[in-house]
Amino acid sequence: MIRFKLNGQNVQTDAPPGEPLLQVLSNDFQMNGQKFGCGKAQCGACTVQINGDPVRSCVVPLSAADGRSITTVAGLAVGGKPSRLQQAFIDEQAAQCGYCTAGIIVQAQALLDRNPKPTDAEVRSALDGNLCRCGAHNRIVRAVLRASKGA
Numbered sequence: 802m803i804r805f806k807l808n809g810q811n812v813q814t815d816a817p818p819g820e821p822l823l824q825v826l827s828n829d830f831q832m833n834g835q836k837f838g839c840g841k842a843q844c845g846a847c848t849v850q851i852n853g854d855p856v857r858s859c860v861v862p863l864s865a866a867d868g869r870s871i872t873t874v875a876g877l878a879v880g881g882k883p884s885r886l887q888q889a890f891i892d893e894q895a896a897q898c899g900y901c902t903a904g905i906i907v908q909a910q911a912l913l914d915r916n917p918k919p920t921d922a923e924v925r926s927a928l929d930g931n932l933c934r935c936g937a938h939n940r941i942v943r944a945v946l947r948a949s950k951g952a
Contacts, residue, residue, distance in 0.1 A: 802814070802815055803816070803818060803863055803864065804868065805866040806870040807832070807871050808876030816829055819863070819864065820862065821860065821861065821863070822856075822858040822861045822863050823847045825863045826858060826871070826873065834875050834903035835847045835849055835858055835907070837859060838900070838904075839859070840860075841860065843932075844931070845901065845932060846900060846901050846903070846904045846932075847859040848904035848905075849871055849872060849907055851865060851870070851871055852870050854911065855908045874887075877906065877907070886909060886910055886913060886944070886945065888948075889944040889945070890941075892944070894940060895937055895941045895943070896935075896937060897935035898935050900934075901931060901932060905928060905933065908930075909948075912927040912928075912945070913949055917949060921942060924942050925938075928942070928945075
């Protein structure tokens, strides 16, 4: 049995320890914000946080979650409302198809947790491994900077 916190709630599963965390989150806990993109940790669509660190859940085994805290994009909401970062994405219309958005938001939140006032270059560097085929990169960067200003 593997036990961990998922978005602040204690959970457990008897899924195989080697199963990708992404599959367990989706199949066992109906957490569907993070997406399967490449399956090789190269696109970032599956990004979640383990103890505050962004990880690519498509290649991280479930065993890595044991005794830790997992945060998905759903876990960033505050009182059922979008977090400041999520609201900034809405305000800046920083998503087109939305497939990559959850992973980008989770990655950006990890940046803001480490560096509450990043520069444009720091945001771009932190999000470099998150791919967006729609070309919303400039709006994404604006959204992260907006959130960092508390706008």
